Amino acid sequence: MARYDRAITVFSPDGHLFQVEYALEAVRKGNAAVGVRGTDAIVLGVEKKSTPKLQDSRSVRKIVSLDTHIALACAGLKADARVLINRARIECQSHRLTVEDPVTVEYITRYIAGLQQKYTQSGGVRPFGLSALIVGFDPDTGVPALYQTDPSGTFSAWKANATGRNSNSMREFLEKNYKETSGQETVKLAIRALLEVVESGGKNIEIAVMTKEQGLRQLEEAEIDAIVAEIEAEKAAAEAAKKPPSKDSLV
């Protein structure tokens, strides 16, 4: 097996591209990221690993906007992400320049995925080690969309998805609890999914909401703390309701 993972362009006998699979491993080590699509908003959330005391946390933005109506969050190698994000931003403006129309979410996802695929079929390069969650509103239909790409260059649309560390647990949670939501409910659902795998608290979570009217809005730490408190209260209430009747009544 060792012979087949050195060069990206070489298949193994059982049909694997090992470099791509190793890139997926890199993604699995990256911070947790979740995206939830609502009827009028799409929420992106990422786990913020503890920031060193001396670091200016404002310079580490994990949810970025590609255009006024498109945003992206990713898990994996952050430096690779910077390169892809730069190319995507240029493509957004280039598209506007040549066809006088903003990109659709699917178009820019296809572009990013295409870039990722190119690097799985070239000599001497390695694949991008990141999976991206791309959200936005289509400019003419106004329909919200959430797409995911991965290092192999495949992409698909999702109602809700997670990537990065412990993404399986988050996805399981979303599969069990997803329903069509709007506004604040969508935000809560995304935070609840993240809280499954992340220490609770505003300083460990970064949340951004994309709406048609306001574009991308990053939530303040205080706002996130407030919603987390709401969720904990709801959880506590649910637990209390499920608890067996108190001993007194059994006397």
Added chain:
Amino acid sequence: MECVFGLVGDGFALVAADSSAVNSILVHKSNEDKIMILDSHKLLGASGEAGDRVQFTEYIQKNVHLYEFRNGIPLSTAAAANFTRGELAQALRKDMDNHLERSELKSLDLTPISVGIITSKFVVTTILAPSVGTAQPKGCIGNGRDSSIAGYDKDIGPSLYYIDYIATLHKVDKGAFGYGSFFSLSMMDRHYHSGMSLKEAVDLVDKCIVEIRTRLVVSPPNFVIKIVDKDGAKEYAWRETIKDAEEPTA
């Protein structure tokens, strides 16, 4: 016959441009908007050949937007002016037949043509055309595109830059291009003083327009005035003598 001029007032900058689109002796339309809004607080007024003008101004606008997405903050007016001038200067020196290495900032694959842009503060004349299936004309200098860039920065206030078709860049309080400049500059020299109020400035613009209409042999009938102040760049008014005819109803 194109006239573009601008001035800086108290807390605002103003650009006025004629609005006729002309091809030799034919007037295509009289309500062509030649002042492009680059971003929330910048205007680019350009004169020159229509195709070149639009190509260039749109190219500058998209690059200004790209900067804002990449860096999270908008370009300053001075930076936008210098960028525009630089693009223009590069276009003038580019070898059109052999596509040489392009600058990193021009990540949009463009081949320069000449264009003049005027940002509410700058007048730039350079045109860049996307290389995607566009004809590449020989010769770099078009009919002398000029532009002026006007912008408002929170820390500096309003500013106006003059950029002409050979990439001259000047920061000015008042500037003008085209045949109309002979008349509007003289009027502005006489009546302009720094810190004019919006009303005074628009009166001055109207005076210039009257001069142009009276004294220029084939003067443009309609003008558009746009301003940029702390609240942003917006259209202020039209000065029309000829309204394009309404479509006849069936």
